[in-house]
Amino acid sequence: SQQGEEDPQALSIQEGENATMNCSYKTSINNLQWYRQNSGRGLVHLILIRSNEREKHSGRLRVTLDTSKKSSSLLITASRAADTASYFCAANSGYSTLTFGKGTMLLVSP
């Protein structure tokens, strides 16, 4: 079973618009992480938010975490065509394993 589940499955926007992806998880966590995957490549870590944090920023990325609702969101502001990729959330399930969701495919059109 998936610890993290992203929503929506696919998102299509124009350059300059903001993109928001959501993630829900099932059990208590120590942290939640977001990764990006370009076509045919490995995943790249974007940002990690700890369970005692509510919001975190990194460049054009903003991540929020609501532990009461077991949910997180990733906001990409002023999207660029180069942001086209799949985005995955991942949450630790237990101490030693990280479980990924199925991902959101983001398409940013020029």
Next chain:
Amino acid sequence: NAGVTQTPKFQVLKTGQSMTLQCAQDMNHEYMSWYRQDPGMGLRLIHYSVGAGITDQGEVPNGYNVSRSTTEDFPLRLLSAAPSQTSVYFCASTFDRPARNSPLHFGNGTRLTVT
């Protein structure tokens, strides 16, 4: 640093053949793991290791073996390949366990087809 290196990039096997997917990291990471990625399924954990000499099963371990004789290497063995093992395999490593706020570094994957 090369990071996480996976070989081969592509492999075609016949049903019943065995092979080893190689994974090496040069970051002195204690934690290493193998995932498989299938369309619509996301990434699923096969096996992981928290240090040399220690391995454990993930969500989908059947049909796969691992060993960790050194910190650097974490090979994944397919004992008798089946078409259901057609997938993209990713190796990932990090300096500590995921619950310790330690992000994963991924290799570029091995695309395996079993006919």
